[in-house]
Amino acid sequence: MTTTDIHAPLVHAPIAALIVDAAGVVSFGNAAAATLLAEPDAGALRNSLFFVWFCEDDAETLRQMFDVFFKVPMETRGSWSRQMVLNGADGSCPTVTMTLAPVAGEGGERAVVYLRNMTREITAERRFSQMFETLPLGVVVVDGKGRIAQANAMLSSQFGWKVEQLIGQPLDMLLPQRYRAEHGAHIAAYAAAPVARVMGTDRDLNGLHRHGREFPVEIALTRFESSAQPLYMAIVSDISHRKRSERALQQTNAQLEEFTYVASHDLRSPLRGIADLVTWIQEDLEGTDLPDDVVHNFERITQRIERSEQMIDDLLSYARAGVRDSRMQRIDPHELVEEALELTAIPEGFEVDVDVQGGDIVAPRAPLSTSLRNLLSNAVKHHGGTQGHVRISMREEGRFAIFTVEDDGQGISPENEDRIFKLFHRASPKTDGDGVGLAFTRRMINAHGGMVTVQGRGSLGGASFEVHWPRILLRENEDDD
Structure with missing residues (x-):
C-alpha cells in the first residue's frame, strides 16, 4: 500500500488522525488533528514526536503501549482506546479518546492514531450530573425491567431511602402495594410507546415513604437517551402542600357558602317583617296629612330595606363566585x-x-x-x-x-x-x-x-x-x- 493510499481517506476526515511509527514519530496528520493540537497547519505536525503532547506520566504509559503494540505480529494487532488529556500548543488541555489502530501493508511499521475531542461530552455530562443532583424535584432513572439505575438526593429525601439503597431495586418499592400489580403492565406499555407525559394530574397518585407513609405526587415521564439499553426518567413532584392548600380552600369556600346561605335566611325574615310593618303603618295612615319629613323617613326606611336585601343577594353571589365554572x-x-x-x-x-x-x-x-x-x-x-x-x-x-x-x-x-x-x-x-x-x-x-x-x-x-x-x-x- 502506497503512502498516498494511506493518507487519502484521512485527509478530510472529520476526526483527528495521525500516522505514527513505533517511536511515536508523526509522518502524517490531517487538518482536524492540526486544529485539535492548536498547530497552524497539518504540515507542522510532520516529524514531530507524538508523546510530547501529553504529560510526562501519560507519555511514558503511551511509550509502553506502543512497544507492546508494535512488537506483536501484524495479524494479531487489534485496536485499543484510552482516554487522556492533551496539552495543546495554545495551552488548551482537551480530554480526548485516543484509538490506536494498525495500518495494513508496509510490514506493520506504522499505525493510525485517532483522537476524538471529548471536552463537550464531558462538560455536558458534568452539567447534567450537577443539575440531576441539585434539581429541587425527585428524579429517578429506571431500566426496561423497572429497576432503579440512578436517583438524586431530592428523591432520596422524598422517599426516606439513601441513594445507594435505591440503586438496583425495583421501582415499585416506591409505590403503595395496591398499585404494584398494574405497575409492570404500565412500564411495558410506556416502553412500547415512550412519549413524554405527566401522570397524576387527573387522578390521585401516591408515593410510599420508607416508613409506610403515603403522600400525593405528580410524575413526568420521558425516555432517557442511552447508547446501551433503553432507560426512562421520571421526575417526581411531592404535591402534599398543594393538596393541603386545595383542601383548605375547598373547605373555606364551602364554609363561606354555608354561612352565607344561613345568614341570608336569618336576615331576610326580620327584614321582611320590618317591611311588612312599614307597609301596614302606611296603610293605617292612608288619608292622613303627614308632614313631609315623616313621608321622607318612610321612603328612607323602604330604601334601606331594599338595599339590605340587595346586600344579601350580593353576598350569595360573592359566595358562589368562588366556585369554578367547568363549562x-x-x-x-x-x-x-x-x-x-x-x-x-x-x-x-x-x-x-x-x-x-x-x-x-x-x-x-x-x-x-x-x-x-x-x-x-x-x-x-x-x-x-x-x-x-x-x-x-x-x-x-x-x-x-x-x-x-x-x-x-x-x-x-x-x-x-x-x-x-x-x-x-x-x-x-x-x-x-x-x-x-x-x-x-x-x-x-x-x-x-x-x-x-x-x-x-x-x-x-x-x-x-x-x-x-x-x-x-x-x-x-x-x-x-
Whole structure:
C-alpha cells in the first residue's frame, strides 16, 4: 500500500488522525488533528514526536503501549482506546479518546492514531450530573425491567431511602402495594410507546415513604437517551402542600357558602317583617296629612330595606363566585367585548374605544363576560362626570389574555388601590352600591386561575384595571371528573 493510499481517506476526515511509527514519530496528520493540537497547519505536525503532547506520566504509559503494540505480529494487532488529556500548543488541555489502530501493508511499521475531542461530552455530562443532583424535584432513572439505575438526593429525601439503597431495586418499592400489580403492565406499555407525559394530574397518585407513609405526587415521564439499553426518567413532584392548600380552600369556600346561605335566611325574615310593618303603618295612615319629613323617613326606611336585601343577594353571589365554572368553550374575544358593551349601560356622553389584539380563548364564557361587564360598569359609575372616555383592550402575553378596562375619570388614590377589592369597601361614599362588586369580580377571576389588578392613574388619567385570564386550558383547570 502506497503512502498516498494511506493518507487519502484521512485527509478530510472529520476526526483527528495521525500516522505514527513505533517511536511515536508523526509522518502524517490531517487538518482536524492540526486544529485539535492548536498547530497552524497539518504540515507542522510532520516529524514531530507524538508523546510530547501529553504529560510526562501519560507519555511514558503511551511509550509502553506502543512497544507492546508494535512488537506483536501484524495479524494479531487489534485496536485499543484510552482516554487522556492533551496539552495543546495554545495551552488548551482537551480530554480526548485516543484509538490506536494498525495500518495494513508496509510490514506493520506504522499505525493510525485517532483522537476524538471529548471536552463537550464531558462538560455536558458534568452539567447534567450537577443539575440531576441539585434539581429541587425527585428524579429517578429506571431500566426496561423497572429497576432503579440512578436517583438524586431530592428523591432520596422524598422517599426516606439513601441513594445507594435505591440503586438496583425495583421501582415499585416506591409505590403503595395496591398499585404494584398494574405497575409492570404500565412500564411495558410506556416502553412500547415512550412519549413524554405527566401522570397524576387527573387522578390521585401516591408515593410510599420508607416508613409506610403515603403522600400525593405528580410524575413526568420521558425516555432517557442511552447508547446501551433503553432507560426512562421520571421526575417526581411531592404535591402534599398543594393538596393541603386545595383542601383548605375547598373547605373555606364551602364554609363561606354555608354561612352565607344561613345568614341570608336569618336576615331576610326580620327584614321582611320590618317591611311588612312599614307597609301596614302606611296603610293605617292612608288619608292622613303627614308632614313631609315623616313621608321622607318612610321612603328612607323602604330604601334601606331594599338595599339590605340587595346586600344579601350580593353576598350569595360573592359566595358562589368562588366556585369554578367547568363549562369550557372557544370564545372569540372580539365578540366577547362587543357583548359586554351591549349589556352595559354606557351613558350617551361617554366615548368607548375597543382594541382587541389576539386570538380565541378557551374558557368558561359566563364568568369572563360578567367580569368585563362589572369593570365597564364600574368605570362609568365611579368616573365622576357625565361625559368621559372609556377604553377596553386585549392583548396576549404568554398563556394569558390580558384585558384592560380604563377611563379618564377621577382615578383611585394609592392608599385605596388594594382596599377597593375588599368586601363592602366603597371607593367613595357618594357612589351607589354596597361595595361587593369588585370583591365579587376578583373572587370570580381568581377562582378560574386569573388575576385582576388596578392602577389608580392609568394612561387615560383615570383608573386602569387589568384582568389576566388563562387563554389556554391547563390540566389543573379541567373538570376533575
